[in-house]
Amino acid sequence: MATTTAPARRQPAQALRPAPKPRHIVGTVAKIVLALVFVLPIVFMFVSSLKPDAQIFSDLGSINAFLPTGHISFANYAGVFDRVPIVTFLMNSVGISAATVILGLLVNSLAAFALSRMRLRGKKIILTAIIATLIVPFETLALPLVWWVNQLPWLQVNGFSLALTHGWLDTYRVQIIPFIANAFSVYLFHQYFDSIPKELDEAARMDGAGWFQIYRKIIMPLSGPAIATVAILTFLPAWNSYLWPIMVVQSENLRPVMVGVEYFYQLNVAWGQIMAYTTLITLPILVLFIAFQRSFVNSIASTGVKG
Amino acid sequence: MxxxxxxxxxxxxxxxxxxxxxxxxxxxxxxxxxxxxxxxxxxxxxxxxxxxxxxxxxxxAFTNAQLISPNPIGFVGLTNFIQLFQDPVFYRSLLNTLYFAAVVVPVQGGAALGLAILVNTKTRGTSFFRTVYFLPVVTSMVVVSMLWLFMYQQNGLINELIHRLTLGLVTGPDWLNNPATSMPAIILMSVWQGVGFHMVIWLSGLQTIAPDLHEAASLDGVSAWQRFRFVTWPGLRNTRALVLVTITIQALSLFTQVSVMTQGGPLYSTSTVVYDAVQTGYQQQQTSYASAISLVFFALVLIVAAIQRFLTREKA
Incomplete structure (x- = not known):
């Protein structure tokens, strides 16, 4: 690229190429139509959440279905707060997702750090075994896992005494702990750590730094993109989790947001309220997505690296 | 050092x-x-x-374990599998799952590639379109299912749209309550939700193809189709295998859409293997029977992935 002939060679090429006007216009029109296909249903959800049910249906036949016109109010939202303990659900989901992301970042990056940086016999085998778990879809494990977590013990602290309890069903921990360690997160961190020059930590070792200090003060601060990717890839499934909580959580006060849709399977279906509920549980993720678009897209693209 | x-x-x-x-x-x-x-x-x-x-x-899978049972677990041999292969609901679920995967894998994979090629330009506003196509991916499948459940109502948005576009000539079906249209309706929605994900994966593959190759091809006056056939397609070999495997596993695991929208109905027309496993394992608490279904499901995933691996490798 540094050669001076390159731009000179490219000049005639560009001049030769005919201006692709018609195709350009077709492409743009196609892009806009497709954009409408993807965005209009979501707009419809937002807009409908602001209208009374009768008006939602009368607006269906016109462009008004996608416009906030007519009797706009937050009545559906008020109805949702009456019908569903949504504040509890939102707090649960925030807490469960945050705990899974933070503990996941810690546990997976530590493992990847040791496997990438430190001398340990059999670390290749350990890494291979970890990556091998990727071939098992969660859906295969879910049912034996329900039975298994019901057998697991837990230490309960009651004031000053410890008690051994039995079974993890219907708790917060059953929604967090099984999802902390993640093979793909370890793999992503490992890839990233390998790209950081080893001279950095060797110099730090010479200065007397311990392994934890190298991890905390050198490697992690340099791994922003990997942290963002793992955080997003952990957060999305945690926030969206549905199959697992419907099986392991019975108590209303422990439920996450996605399970809340079941409150609307009733005789008188209130569509406006349903749209208000789905809007409320989508907004947090949408705000994060718009704020960190590039990281979101990059993190998905990174799942394409594993082949 | x-x-x-x-x-x-x-x-x-x-x-x-x-x-x-x-x-x-x-x-x-x-x-x-x-x-x-x-x-x-x-x-x-x-x-x-x-x-x-x-x-x-x-x-x-070889026991009579139940989720909550006072009785000790006993081995029952192949009883669960014998029962499984005589169960018409399981067969129907297996067929539905294969049907869903057989349609979704090529349609979603192809549509995602089309989108990726469309937005793989450096023109203005391209990143805006990428973001918009990606929007349903970050929207939870539960939310998407509720939204489309509403749109698929007999008097809902989709039928209203069909009515308008055909100037009142065609009346849409009751999509999710008709065994003939329930699965196609779920397929359409699933592709809408998931296509942006694979668009991004195709895009990262497209961007590994050297632009010089395209430039050389267009200099030689090669048509757009030939350029795709002889430059783009061979350059996507690795990405192709990956997209294939991820869509397939995702499709075979179909559960959320069915659970939210149809509960396997009408007449088991949308029941799937994972849905059947959850029904028996959780609703009816038959852990052992559900484990047998899970094993068959895992075998299915492995077989399909192995076949795909073999096919994509041989053509190389």
């Missing part, structure tokens, strides 16, 4: 200079212990929540 690596001495322990190797050895052992401590949490958790349940699936 050799200089600051004292460990070199340790690989050949010598009797002549006993004190430095011992010190190094101690340092090395400490390093190994620290490393082990750092790896342990992840390894233990993966063992506890992936290896153990995977092994349990194999064991429980």
């Amino acid at each position: 050799v200089l600051i690596h004292p460990s070199r001495a340790e690989t050949a322990p010598s009797v002549k200079k006993p004190s430095p190797p011992r010190k190094v050895n101690r340092g090395r052992r400490k390093e190994s212990l620290t490393a082990l401590g750092m790896v342990a949490p992840a390894v233990l958790l993966l063992a506890l929540f992936i290896f153990v349940p995977a092994a349990l699936a194999f064991v429980l």
Whole structure:
């Protein structure tokens, strides 16, 4: 690229190429139509959440279905707060997702750090075994896992005494702990750590730094993109989790947001309220997505690296 | 770098200079212990929540275990599998799952590639379109299912749209309550939700193809189709295998859409293998029977993935 002939060679090429006007216009029109296909249903959800049910249906036949016109109010939202303990659900989901992301970042990056940086016999085998778990879809494990977590013990602290309890069903921990360690997160961190020059930590070792200090003060601060990717890839499934909580959580006060849709399977279906509920549980993720678009897209693209 | 690596001495322990190797050895052992401590949490958790349940699936499938039962677990041999292969609901679920995957894999994979090529330009506003196409991916499948459940109503948005576009000539069906249209309706929605994900994966593949190749091809006056056929398609070999495997596993695992929208109905027309497993394992608490279904499901995933691997490799 540094050669001076390159731009000179490219000049005639560009001049030769005919201006692709018609195709350009077709492409743009196609892009806009497709954009409408993807965005209009979501707009419809937002807009409908602001209208009374009768008006939602009368607006269906016109462009008004996608416009906030007519009797706009937050009545559906008020109805949702009456019908569903949504504040509890939102707090649960925030807490469960945050705990899974933070503990996941810690546990997976530590493992990847040791496997990438430190001398340990059999670390290749350990890494291979970890990556091998990727071939098992969660859906295969879910049912034996329900039975298994019901057998697991837990230490309960009651004031000053410890008690051994039995079974993890219907708790917060059953929604967090099984999802902390993640093979793909370890793999992503490992890839990233390998790209950081080893001279950095060797110099730090010479200065007397311990392994934890190298991890905390050198490697992690340099791994922003990997942290963002793992955080997003952990957060999305945690926030969206549905199959697992419907099986392991019975108590209303422990439920996450996605399970809340079941409150609307009733005789008188209130569509406006349903749209208000789905809007409320989508907004947090949408705000994060718009704020960190590039990281979101990059993190998905990174799942394409594993082949 | 050799200089600051004292460990070199340790690989050949010598009797002549006993004190430095011992010190190094101690340092090395400490390093190994620290490393082990750092790896342990992840390894233990993966063992506890992936290896153990995977092994349990194999064991429980041959027992009469129930989720909550006062009776001790007993081995029953192949009873669960015999029962499974005589169960018409399971067969129907298996067929539905294969049907869903057979349509979704080529349609979603192809549509995603089309989108990726469309937005793989450096023109203005391209990143805006990428973001918009990606929007349904970050929207939860539960939310998307509720939204489309509403749009698929007999008097809902989609039928209203069909009515308008055909100037009142066509009246849309009651999509989700009709066994003939329920699965196609779920397929359409699933592709809408998931296509942006694979668009991004195709895009990262497209961007590994050197632009010089395209430039050379267009200089030679090659048509757009030929350019795709002889430059783009061969350049996407690795990406193709990956997209194929991820869509397939995702499609075979179909559950959420069915659970939210149709509960397997009408007339089992949308029941799937995973849905059937959850119904028996959780609703009816028959852990052993559900484990047998899970095993068959896992075998299915492995077989399909192996076949795809074989096919994509042979053509190379």
